[in-house]
Amino acid sequence: MSRKPTSFDIAQLAGVSQPTVSRALSGSNTVSEQTRKRIEAIAQQLNYTVDKNASSLRKRETNTLALLFYEDPTPDETGINPFFLSMLGSIVRTCSLRGYDLLISMQHMASNWHVEFEESRKADGIILLGHGDFEPYRAKLDQLMEQGTHFVRWGHVNERSLGTVIGCDNFRGGYDATQHLISHGRRRIVFLGHASEHYPEFFDRYRGFCEAQRSAGIKVVETRQADAIITEQSGHDVVNALMARGVKFDAIFAASDMIAIGAMRALSDHGLDVPNDIAIVGFDDLPAASMTSPPLTTIQQDFSKAGEMLVDALIRQIRNEDTKTTALPAKLIVRKSCGAH
Amino acid sequence: MSRKPTSFDIAQLAGVSQPTVSRALSGSNTVSEQTRKRIEAIAQQLNYTVDKNASSLRKRETNTLALLFYEDPTPDETGINPFFLSMLGSIVRTCSLRGYDLLISMQHMASNWHVEFEESRKADGIILLGHGDFEPYRAKLDQLMEQGTHFVRWGHVNERSLGTVIGCDNFRGGYDATQHLISHGRRRIVFLGHASEHYPEFFDRYRGFCEAQRSAGIKVVETRQADAIITEQSGHDVVNALMARGVKFDAIFAASDMIAIGAMRALSDHGLDVPNDIAIVGFDDLPAASMTSPPLTTIQQDFSKAGEMLVDALIRQIRNEDTKTTALPAKLIVRKSCGAH
DNA sequence: CAGAAACCCACATACGTATTCAGACATTCT
DNA sequence: AGAATGTCTGAATACGTATGTGGGTTTCTG
Numbered sequence: 001m002s003r004k005p006t007s008f009d010i011a012q013l014a015g016v017s018q019p020t021v022s023r024a025l026s027g028s029n030t031v032s033e034q035t036r037k038r039i040e041a042i043a044q045q046l047n048y049t050v051d052k053n054a055s056s057l058r059k060r061e062t063n064t065l066a067l068l069f070y071e072d073p074t075p076d077e078t079g080i081n082p083f084f085l086s087m088l089g090s091i092v093r094t095c096s097l098r099g100y101d102l103l104i105s106m107q108h109m110a111s112n113w114h115v116e117f118e119e120s121r122k123a124d125g126i127i128l129l130g131h132g133d134f135e136p137y138r139a140k141l142d143q144l145m146e147q148g149t150h151f152v153r154w155g156h157v158n159e160r161s162l163g164t165v166i167g168c169d170n171f172r173g174g175y176d177a178t179q180h181l182i183s184h185g186r187r188r189i190v191f192l193g194h195a196s197e198h199y200p201e202f203f204d205r206y207r208g209f210c211e212a213q214r215s216a217g218i219k220v221v222e223t224r225q226a227d228a229i230i231t232e233q234s235g236h237d238v239v240n241a242l243m244a245r246g247v248k249f250d251a252i253f254a255a256s257d258m259i260a261i262g263a264m265r266a267l268s269d270h271g272l273d274v275p276n277d278i279a280i281v282g283f284d285d286l287p288a289a290s291m292t293s294p295p296l297t298t299i300q301q302d303f304s305k306a307g308e309m310l311v312d313a314l315i316r317q318i319r320n321e322d323t324k325t326t327a328l329p330a331k332l333i334v335r336k337s338c339g340a341h
Numbered sequence: 342m343s344r345k346p347t348s349f350d351i352a353q354l355a356g357v358s359q360p361t362v363s364r365a366l367s368g369s370n371t372v373s374e375q376t377r378k379r380i381e382a383i384a385q386q387l388n389y390t391v392d393k394n395a396s397s398l399r400k401r402e403t404n405t406l407a408l409l410f411y412e413d414p415t416p417d418e419t420g421i422n423p424f425f426l427s428m429l430g431s432i433v434r435t436c437s438l439r440g441y442d443l444l445i446s447m448q449h450m451a452s453n454w455h456v457e458f459e460e461s462r463k464a465d466g467i468i469l470l471g472h473g474d475f476e477p478y479r480a481k482l483d484q485l486m487e488q489g490t491h492f493v494r495w496g497h498v499n500e501r502s503l504g505t506v507i508g509c510d511n512f513r514g515g516y517d518a519t520q521h522l523i524s525h526g527r528r529r530i531v532f533l534g535h536a537s538e539h540y541p542e543f544f545d546r547y548r549g550f551c552e553a554q555r556s557a558g559i560k561v562v563e564t565r566q567a568d569a570i571i572t573e574q575s576g577h578d579v580v581n582a583l584m585a586r587g588v589k590f591d592a593i594f595a596a597s598d599m600i601a602i603g604a605m606r607a608l609s610d611h612g613l614d615v616p617n618d619i620a621i622v623g624f625d626d627l628p629a630a631s632m633t634s635p636p637l638t639t640i641q642q643d644f645s646k647a648g649e650m651l652v653d654a655l656i657r658q659i660r661n662e663d664t665k666t667t668a669l670p671a672k673l674i675v676r677k678s679c680g681a682h
Numbered sequence: 683c684a685g686a687a688a689c690c691c692a693c694a695t696a697c698g699t700a701t702t703c704a705g706a707c708a709t710t711c712t
Numbered sequence: 713a714g715a716a717t718g719t720c721t722g723a724a725t726a727c728g729t730a731t732g733t734g735g736g737t738t739t740c741t742g
Binding site: 006018022023053056 | 700
């Protein structure tokens, strides 16, 4: 017999009916210990595995979670946002520990994954990475809510967030980073990163940045903020632009490590020393942060915890248990780029 | 009707039978243009999606590929090998372009995924990352072959490789890197990385390293090789060990960028300048390579191409077309760590 | 106008599992 | 001993789709 064995095959060999095989292997207690042993032995010997599709069809659940990246519309960049990549490991691991399979997909705005994944019963729920709750994402999130699709997302934590969100305490992180620079004597700090509603997480970091300065009696100057997105190149360019504009500063708080790394390269090109001339603090604690020279002081996001919480929250939601939007603490990691000691 | 619509629902509304709906939506030409339009309109309106499980069950194919990482047995390291992460993006994208879903799993040696994935019809084929064809992997690969499971893997390319392998021309890469250092006047080059059968890719790079030296009339000295695995810490430690042993060298060829980055940190700790005191060339061209200071000269592996080839080879195999084991070219990327200008 | 061909479509069925229901048998109770 | 209880198992069926087969209508051909 070369085809894949079915529960009928096992049943025949064990001299029982197919339903009994199904019950025995799914751990039902309505089957005698003796026959169960026999069935298990035969199943093992034939390398029998439950057919996932038939099982899912019958049970109406797939035991699979879907992970959806939002693909940035930069056709030349082939990579995934390094920040999300860092979270991937713990998501994969947690799914595995919880007995779920993980389906991964990268989507662009045009596609309508929101009807695809749960509707076609590929997955029991969806984890969203990179989908904010402002336009043009908002409409899609609304539709997910309406459909009753189970989903959680990583993002900006807010009182009126749509659905369940796991995020980071960005305000506090921004505050702590800035406070740290101030406490080491820096007074003219620039913020590198967008500061608008369309980048709600960066915006919170920026607000923390402003608040820390106010607390220290430093006047917040608008010219000390410059838009940047989460790429090394962007960080590099924005520093050059600042210097071209003649902005004076003695420290940088970058809204992401990628930006910080690009900034360090630009400073190096200008012959400036980090941290003596310019101190830098980043955000995220990407793997790359500890590899720069000098190593980057940064605000750590706990990726491992984040992935675990996303998966667990989604599973709770699938089981119709209550879930709550949560902000994880942000933690200052002092290395050398900030000039402490 | 709150439950998910089925093809029967569509059929009823369109006044046709269920099979006609199935044929209309799957683009069969045995259904009239007129009824097809009608059916499509209704399907669209109801947000109808083909049930993946029922379809897969009936068609006996899942339209899904599985990606299996081998998890290094370091329980504290929560991350995935950065090298594989770099490939992930293009694998995800290529799957999407080819119309396949991607199932991701991280496995440890103990588990027997080899019967799980294709046998339980979760996927039509498997992409393996991090599975060499030496023990203890070999037994599992043998079993996959025997089962007739479709799989491809990234790894060491060899005449007698088991199954279809996509890899990199490691020998040539090692040769070119070393040759480059020699051509810039370096004579005492150390190789950082394992040089044994258990690390076949590193071993090929090492053989290229040796060959380049012989071609240049430099005597290959065994003390100028030191074992290291693909982590930053390992690179750091091994350089310290070399210096403690009093080994003299003026250049480093690291078998991976991670090792190179760790090595640079160690050199910096010792007050040595890169590239003036010690020139360095890495391997892989990880994203981090361009962010170090000085930026790392390295041998580039084309991750984008690699992911694409893995996916395409697997799909060909699933379609019973012939596939061939392939080595991709390795390309020297000159930055600043090697001291060329 | 008869017969052939072409075209559409419905009927029946299979994919492999999980669950409901009821029956068989053994055991215990009165 | 007869009834009641409990334990285990089999028969029947549903999940939603895809496909082989055959029937009915229309169009074409001679």
